[in-house]
Amino acid sequence: MAAPSPYLDLPLFPLGTVLYPGGQLPLRIFERRYLDMVSECARTGSPFGVCLILKGQEAGEPATPAAVGTLARIVDFHNREDGLLGILTEGGARFRVARTRVRSDGLVRGDVETWPDEPAQEVPVEFALLPSILERLIENLAPHWKHAPRRLYEDAGWVGFRLAELLPLDAEEHQRLLELTDPLRRLAELRDILPRFQRG
Template identity: 60%
Template sequence: MPLVDIPLFPLSAVLFPGGPLNLRIFERRYLDLVRDCARDGSGFGVCLILAGREAGDPAVPAAIGTLARITDFCTLPDGLLGISAEGGERFQVATTRVRDNGLVHGEVRFWPDEPGVEVPPEHGLLATILERLLDQVGGAAAKVDRARYDDASWVGFRLAEMLPLAQPEKQLLLQMTDPVQRLEQLQHYMPRFQRG
């Protein structure tokens, strides 16, 4: 896979493939990023911050991230730009550099999509839990085709973004390349959410 240069947006959160992302844009470097992405239809990379903060000096991003594609714009009540985006392909960052405006760019290698794997019977409860969570929350994900609940990758990614896990745990789940292994890890986390 060849290296591709993309702008990076380090965040204090993990974006999963197919997942929603809403951002409030106010720094000049990110306004530039949004303008460029809107102009040429490109995406930007979202990586969990390992050191630093979202605003101010450039933060140190995790080596594995997710491409985000902007799906909508709005003006927020405070007058700032709001964007909605959706997670796409995952990638690994080979090198980074900081441009004059403080925007971090990465030379990244995109990962192939995971193979389609059915949710194994021993993890069927995870699909049921996800369906109940989505019924409560509503939104676009709650209206998906019932067949999605048989897709191990989709179930794993949706549960990983919905459960109140620590960001390093979410990053671990993002970095896994085996959808069944991700479900096993989620199964390992589940006891902490059971009511005593």
């Protein structure tokens, strides 16, 4: 009997943004290929993959996705004022794309291998300022995290992913922070980036 494949066959949604594990991403769905994808995921309860676009655009011709992305599960639907379908997604595990193929309708599908979750690690004392900076950012930019349990602010992975998604970084920096597998290294990079945003 053949060994089970280590890969998951997944529809991919190349976007101009990065989704981090545990993060929320609202999306506006209007192209037929993505309406069909959302319908299938809603029916089966399965995720799709969000990958940063390396080449191309979100709409039109199939874009080239980054090799590392994040599983996205649909947690809410709504009809937008512009008449389009709106969905809210939540980030799950990260994955690496082994190969992609484009269906006749333009939807990109990938064989992906999911990454294990990062081990929980406490925020070390040298990064003690980062949780309080995150708290201020959440107050102003991310009301959905306002009631997050205090224990999450002690988790290096959670603090790093939330800071990464809230800071106005460029796409390549977002992708690099997503691809790091050590939460403490991610915090170190964020600490080094932060002076760029301090008011003079």
